[in-house]
Amino acid sequence: MNRWDDAKLEQIVAWLLISGVALSALVVLAGATGFLWNHAGERTDYHTFHSVPRQYRDVGGVLGAVKTGDWRAVIQLGLILLILTPIARVAFSLAGFVLERDRTYLVLTAIVLAILIYSFVATQ
């Protein structure tokens, strides 16, 4: 009997999803606290679209802004962690199917992971 079966895989996937969401929620919450503490009384206009500032649009920019004490960047960092959670889930499933020696699902999962990574790093 293979130690790595679907049931075990699903248990770990569940744990991974919970951890990813919990971590990102904590980071977002920390950013939210800082943001509201400093800007609670201000007004922000979301009626007209002018694309968010450049530093919030990629990982490098967000990390740089976090270092300067920008609370919105902390929120954005949490959101990026959230986006990465399903990607990590698929990456883990890939490892799981390797251990299960399931070639069909290895290929299918690799395709999904390649698409996700492409969209996260390569598109403009």
Next chain:
Amino acid sequence: MTNLEFTGLVFAISALAGCLGALTGLGGGVVVTPALTLLLGVDIRYAIGASLVSVIATSSGAAAAYVREGYSNIRIGMFLETATTIGALLGAYLATRTPTAILGIIFGLVLLHAAWTSSRGRPRDLAGNEDPLADRLKLSGSYPGERGPQHYNVTHVKTGWGLMFGAGTLSGLLGIGSGALKVIAMDQAMRVPFKVSTTTSNFMIGVTAAASAGIYLRRGYIEPALAMPVMLGVLGGSLIGARQLVGAKVRVLRWIFAGVVGVMAIEMIVNGVRGFK
């Protein structure tokens, strides 16, 4: 409205949307986007960005619970994610080229049809016509029923894949999870039991949304101060919604599903028609 008031209001709306999204397998995004634009006058692009992020939270938060309870089918999910993620990429690219007014109307019509078929239910003819492709892909499975594990077969795999490609395209195009179409593809076409369809759909939504989220991030659609209460609210609501599922009756679920989809459909069509003026 000050940032504090705005954040509180958006949080409350999002919590409600998240609860409905988890209950029906629709994902909270489809409810959040019209609520933000119609009730609070938020620009649709900011709403789409926030909703897309919330969709990932709903999916991942609720899916974790479903996976442990044994309702969702990880293989059906992974196989169909090849369709939804390719579709999501296509959708995100098409989004810059197609008028959303036209797409809104088409999507509204699709949803109206979904509400109609979902409220009618379907004949119970699970036996027979097994798909050899389903066999090769090991898609059939079982879920916990009242009298032990219930086995089910999967059929019309190619049709299901095609529908999922469409669902992924709409997801990338409109920044939603398009859980409604995912449920139709599995429940109506592939004859996957309703509870397995809704939970597997919830499971897939996060991956589909992640495929277009990177693109939305770089386009500057994801505004942190707006996405924050949406994400936290939807996540809280979805956790409550997910707890209700195991006890809920399939019939009641279908009616909630049909009602939510119907209201959304009308909203989409009205907005689309207005978009021309």
